Amino acid sequence: MGVRYIAPILTFILLAVSSFTLSGQNEYAAAATQRVALVIGNSDYDAGPLLNPENDARSMAKALRATDFEVLEHINLENQADMKRAIREFGRKIQNGGVGLFYYAGHGIQVDGKNYLVPTKAQIYAEEEVEYESVDVGFVLSQMEIARNRMNILILDACRNNPFARSWRSSATGLAFINAPAGTLIAYSTAPGSVASDGTGSNGLYTEKLLKQIRRRGLKIEDVFKNVRSDVLNESNRMQTPWESSSLVGDFYFIRPEAEILETRVEDVIPEIIKSTDRAEWKVTDGNYFFYVNGVDITKNTVASGSETDVLVFDNISKRNYLLKDYRDIREQEMRQADELFSLSNAFWKVNDENWFWFYLEGKEITGETNNAYYGNNLVVYHKQGGKYYVMNDYVNAEPGKMYQAVYVFTPNNTLWWADEKHYYLYSDGVQIAARTWSTWNGNDLIVHDIEAFSSYLLKDYYNHTDQALRPAEILYAPGLITCSKDQGQYFLYKEDKPYYMGGTSAYSEQDLLIYDTVFRQTVRFEDFLSFPDNTRIVGKTMYSRNNAFWRRKDNIYYLYIEGVLQVDDMCSSSYNGNDLEVFQNSTGITWVLNDYVNRNDNTLRSAEIK
Numbered sequence: 001m002g003v004r005y006i007a008p009i010l011t012f013i014l015l016a017v018s019s020f021t022l023s024g025q026n027e028y029a030a031a032a033t034q035r036v037a038l039v040i041g042n043s044d045y046d047a048g049p050l051l052n053p054e055n056d057a058r059s060m061a062k063a064l065r066a067t068d069f070e071v072l073e074h075i076n077l078e079n080q081a082d083m084k085r086a087i088r089e090f091g092r093k094i095q096n097g098g099v100g101l102f103y104y105a106g107h108g109i110q111v112d113g114k115n116y117l118v119p120t121k122a123q124i125y126a127e128e129e130v131e132y133e134s135v136d137v138g139f140v141l142s143q144m145e146i147a148r149n150r151m152n153i154l155i156l157d158a159c160r161n162n163p164f165a166r167s168w169r170s171s172a173t174g175l176a177f178i179n180a181p182a183g184t185l186i187a188y189s190t191a192p193g194s195v196a197s198d199g200t201g202s203n204g205l206y207t208e209k210l211l212k213q214i215r216r217r218g219l220k221i222e223d224v225f226k227n228v229r230s231d232v233l234n235e236s237n238r239m240q241t242p243w244e245s246s247s248l249v250g251d252f253y254f255i256r257p258e259a260e261i262l263e264t265r266v267e268d269v270i271p272e273i274i275k276s277t278d279r280a281e282w283k284v285t286d287g288n289y290f291f292y293v294n295g296v297d298i299t300k301n302t303v304a305s306g307s308e309t310d311v312l313v314f315d316n317i318s319k320r321n322y323l324l325k326d327y328r329d330i331r332e333q334e335m336r337q338a339d340e341l342f343s344l345s346n347a348f349w350k351v352n353d354e355n356w357f358w359f360y361l362e363g364k365e366i367t368g369e370t371n372n373a374y375y376g377n378n379l380v381v382y383h384k385q386g387g388k389y390y391v392m393n394d395y396v397n398a399e400p401g402k403m404y405q406a407v408y409v410f411t412p413n414n415t416l417w418w419a420d421e422k423h424y425y426l427y428s429d430g431v432q433i434a435a436r437t438w439s440t441w442n443g444n445d446l447i448v449h450d451i452e453a454f455s456s457y458l459l460k461d462y463y464n465h466t467d468q469a470l471r472p473a474e475i476l477y478a479p480g481l482i483t484c485s486k487d488q489g490q491y492f493l494y495k496e497d498k499p500y501y502m503g504g505t506s507a508y509s510e511q512d513l514l515i516y517d518t519v520f521r522q523t524v525r526f527e528d529f530l531s532f533p534d535n536t537r538i539v540g541k542t543m544y545s546r547n548n549a550f551w552r553r554k555d556n557i558y559y560l561y562i563e564g565v566l567q568v569d570d571m572c573s574s575s576y577n578g579n580d581l582e583v584f585q586n587s588t589g590i591t592w593v594l595n596d597y598v599n600r601n602d603n604t605l606r607s608a609e610i611k
Helices: 007-023 053-066 080-094 127-133 137-147 205-214 221-235
Strands: 035-041 070-075 099-105 108-111 114-117 151-157 184-188 243-246 280-285 288-293 302-307 310-315 320-324 339-341 347-351 356-361 370-375 378-383 388-392 407-409 415-419 424-428 437-442 445-450 455-459 474-477 482-487 490-495 504-509 512-517 522-526 541-543 549-554 557-562 572-577 580-585 590-594
Touching (some): 035 080, 053 099, 053 205, 070 080, 080 099, 137 151, 151 205, 184 221, 280 320, 288 310, 424 455, 490 512, 549 590
Parallel strands (some): 035 070, 099 151
Antiparallel strands (some): 280 288, 302 310, 310 320, 370 378, 388 407, 415 424, 455 474, 504 512, 522 541
16 A cells, blocks of 8 residues: 655654744745835924925825735934935835835926935925935936836825925926836826915825825726826815826735635535445456445446555446445455445545545546645645646645545646745645745736746736635746757747747857846846757746846856846956955946955856846
């Protein structure tokens, strides 16, 4: 009898599941539903004090906390340094992933098409001084860009009259329009170039209506701001028109809708054992069983496996399962009644007092042909030969000796995943691989990179699917899935032998070809591409860097590739910091760290980190 004994590894598995974010899965997954907001309200101005921003900011902070945001709250920041310090802290927080939200209420002004947020003690006597006394909105956007989290929201209730503009040459009012970067929504309290009222109540008109809408359950963010615009237009007699610039990918809810029906509910199982509707009987003769249905001997049509003292019988014709209770204790030829077992999957399992388990499929005991891993209190079982998944529901609380049905879970590609509010769990061929992965966002989707297997997976609409239901993952890349050939210096890509387009940038690294996929934001490497003859297929391997940057050192020269582009000397400058080399990228202002550069003269590609 094939048996797998798993009790000794139970403690290890549970510890691994509870702590895998420390051993492999990065902060993006651990903070998949993280929401961080920076709220600033400036009212107490030396020039042009305002009535409501302080109240607006406090109300907004309270409302955001009620919708699961971690809120950094600042009131009446006095100078540029204080405001930048708060924004940098926010930038560091949102690098853990999830959603970042920036809310500002106070004076905002535009100069030469740029928008500035004004501290309360700013001393501004001419347009040329604004950039030295105030904070460019672009500084906030740059912190969001560096973080590369899934979604950013920028709300500017800052279009009041400019108290500094009396002697300025420009007559521009309000704020200038900004094109929202990918994954970002920018919301203005009034249309670009227009001015909003500070209001006469406890909150400004725009924030008052926004507070009302974000408290409504199940509204997508686009609908939130659409409703705000309608409310503000009506109450201002169409004098104030809120405005948004958006390039969001995926959906966002301040308060999510009621949970949808789960795709796989392992709780909804049919009772395991029922009495047969036919007369099913059996007997033992000379150590062999004989099985009868309605008096007809169907033994030759059956498959049977022992299960401790019982025998499980499967009828290949009717596709029914029966249990011969206490078979091993029976010696006489007396006819006995069989219990019919019902399972949509024709799969069953049982455990004993020592946590040994048996797994049966269509009458065959196939425990030795399976991989298994925990799924909460359940066990996921993968039949390697059949390529199918089953769930042993409530495995940890199973009653020894009792036969349970297993629930079949469909997947087209040998993968499954599920997530709770803190972590994701990913199964490939029945092995739980989350501990060796890390992840990045693509809108509401999560892309998970398996470092060991050079593979990556798409967890579709992850942000809205932390309901612990099992779902198939989509395989994006795996060895053999993406191949490349060249012809007269050009490369051609194939996915599962079909022509495949990967929009992105590419570079050579020695003999290798690196292609950066701009859709899924990862790099695919084709080793020895230049040395292969034309029309030869080369298998691609995904490379992993949370910042999509790689470096290598050869003969004391560094080569840095950022999103598939080789950075040449006039793009960067470098300096040592201990054994590390720090490379400053002129175009972005980002400093890249080449860890332990001094000791890494082996020409191997490695991940570069942002300082």
